[in-house]
Amino acid sequence: MVDTPRTLVVVRHAKAESLGTTDFERELSERGRADAAAGGRWLAAAGVLPQRALVSAAVRTAQTWRETAAGAGWDLEPELDRGLYAADVDNALDLVRALDDAVTSVVVVGHNPTMAALAQLLDDGEGDVEAGNAMATGSFPTSATAVFTCRGPWADVHPATATLLAYHVGRG
Numbered sequence: 001m002v003d004t005p006r007t008l009v010v011v012r013h014a015k016a017e018s019l020g021t022t023d024f025e026r027e028l029s030e031r032g033r034a035d036a037a038a039g040g041r042w043l044a045a046a047g048v049l050p051q052r053a054l055v056s057a058a059v060r061t062a063q064t065w066r067e068t069a070a071g072a073g074w075d076l077e078p079e080l081d082r083g084l085y086a087a088d089v090d091n092a093l094d095l096v097r098a099l100d101d102a103v104t105s106v107v108v109v110g111h112n113p114t115m116a117a118l119a120q121l122l123d124d125g126e127g128d129v130e131a132g133n134a135m136a137t138g139s140f141p142t143s144a145t146a147v148f149t150c151r152g153p154w155a156d157v158h159p160a161t162a163t164l165l166a167y168h169v170g171r172g
Contacts, residue, residue, distance in 0.1 A: 008149075010148070012111065014031075021062045032063075051103075063103075092118050096154055122162035122164075124160045
């Protein structure tokens with residue numbers, strides 16, 4: 001069994017414009033761009049270096065990834081997934097479970113209510129108390145980021161099997 005510690009980062013997209021041609025095509029606001037870059041700087045300072053990025057194909061999530069990666073100084077192309085746009089928590093968890101075990105760090109960027117539900121579902125309650133309280137009392141607002149560690153293969157990630165290391169809401 002693989003017992004390598006794995007890092008799983010759950011991110012809600014940054015603040016988007018309220019209007020777009022379609023909801024899927026809504027772009028980030030200026031504040032959203034700054035918030036996503038601030039979130040990236042925070043992740044880099046926390047030592048997060050993802051090997052994969054699973055990102056909803058919606059415009060605002062792809063832009064969130066681009067700004068986050070730029071803020072962090074990462075040069076990693078995202079895997080844009082149209083299904084993640086409308087995914088429920090089970091679908092999002094299935095994407096994580098399907099990861100190759102050679103991957104030890106992944107960022108998932110999506111939408112609420114799915115990202116909030118995923119973060120709450122994963123939390124085993126054994127992690128950083130302050131981060132857990134902040135995540136539990138908020139609504140997982142735009143630019144919310146939860147950093148978890150998991151042990152074992154990705155296929156074994158189930159409810160309450162990840163330890164919350166940190167929680168942050170990017171504000172630029």
